[in-house]
Amino acid sequence: MLPRVSKDPPKTELPALLWHYxxxxxxxxxxxxxxxxxxxxxYVNDTEEFQHSIKPLVNYLKDVAGPTxxxxxxxxxxxxxxxxxxxxxxxFVRRGVYAACFSKKADDLSxxxxxxxxxxxxxxxxxxxxxxxxTEDYNWCTLTDCQxxxxxxxxxxxxxxxxxxxxxxxxxxxxxxxxAELEELQQFGMRWAAKIAWAVAPxxxxxxxxxxxxxxxxRLIVDPTRVTNIAMRFVVNYRxxxxxxxxxxxxxxxxxxxxxPIKMIIVGPCPHQSAVIAATQQMCSQHxxxxxxxxxxxxFRNW
Numbered sequence: 001m002l003p004r005v006s007k008d009p010p011k012t013e014l015p016a017l018l019w020h021y022x023x024x025x026x027x028x029x030x031x032x033x034x035x036x037x038x039x040x041x042x043y044v045n046d047t048e049e050f051q052h053s054i055k056p057l058v059n060y061l062k063d064v065a066g067p068t069x070x071x072x073x074x075x076x077x078x079x080x081x082x083x084x085x086x087x088x089x090x091x092f093v094r095r096g097v098y099a100a101c102f103s104k105k106a107d108d109l110s111x112x113x114x115x116x117x118x119x120x121x122x123x124x125x126x127x128x129x130x131x132x133x134x135t136e137d138y139n140w141c142t143l144t145d146c147q148x149x150x151x152x153x154x155x156x157x158x159x160x161x162x163x164x165x166x167x168x169x170x171x172x173x174x175x176x177x178x179x180a181e182l183e184e185l186q187q188f189g190m191r192w193a194a195k196i197a198w199a200v201a202p203x204x205x206x207x208x209x210x211x212x213x214x215x216x217x218x219r220l221i222v223d224p225t226r227v228t229n230i231a232m233r234f235v236v237n238y239r240x241x242x243x244x245x246x247x248x249x250x251x252x253x254x255x256x257x258x259x260x261p262i263k264m265i266i267v268g269p270c271p272h273q274s275a276v277i278a279a280t281q282q283m284c285s286q287h288x289x290x291x292x293x294x295x296x297x298x299x300f301r302n303w
Contacts, residue, residue, distance in 0.1 A: 017263055019103045019108075020103075021111045021114070021122070022116075022123075023117075023118075023121060033250075036250070037237075037239075037248045037250060037251075038250075038251050039246050040248065041099050052204075052207055053154065053203050054086055054089055056155055056158060058082045058085065058086050060162065061085060061196075076182060076186050079190075081189050084189070084197075089197045092198070102217065104218060112296070116302065119302055121267075121270075122266065124262055125263050127263050131220070134253045134259075134261055142220070143219075146207070146218065146219060158200065176188075265292070268296050269302060273295040
């Protein structure tokens, strides 16, 4: 008997790129100006996202982290170290933590639904190594995979960061005279709350609830407050997203020597894919970039 020959066309494997799902306005800015928008993480779609790391941290500081914090709170009256840590992390994020978001998943239906509310949408495929090369000279940019930890894993990560700080805090507290001055105790508490907040803030920037694991998100995390070069100072811009006004900064992603990190663009589901592909190729070529532009294979109608 002859072997059965499949009539289905062979599947085309897409390259392992990082995919940035975007509207045409975002695509045009990236292609024509070599800039990616990084939005303030305090304005992400999931308002509870940041609390995923902060809530267990606060509970740990209140219930488990040793006698120093509770003793300090009792001695210093209104001082509340866990509350101050929570407030400080929120303040850090609002003032200066931004992120450009990517996914490891190409041509993904859930991403089209979320990030392409009107056609045409685009999935822009970045070479991870070239994207890192484009931003590695900026000590304020970090390309990192999001983590989707369960409660036990998250607590273990928090303890790994916080426990050494608690020990150092206890050593310093033991050196205080008895009784200690109230003002000295309060300054001590605020100083250590800031140290804990600074240490934990990066965890909150990359940790997401496990229910979001299917997104396979990678973030280019940006902290403009760490910029020391006057020439690279950021201007915070603002855009409308639904009912929110979202602060964002523009991140240059074109390395020297003309190395272009974008290797492929997928045109999302739309009624005129061939025409959109042709115009997108023309726009890329006009600005000197050779990029493969293909159509989505998702049978999804959003028009």
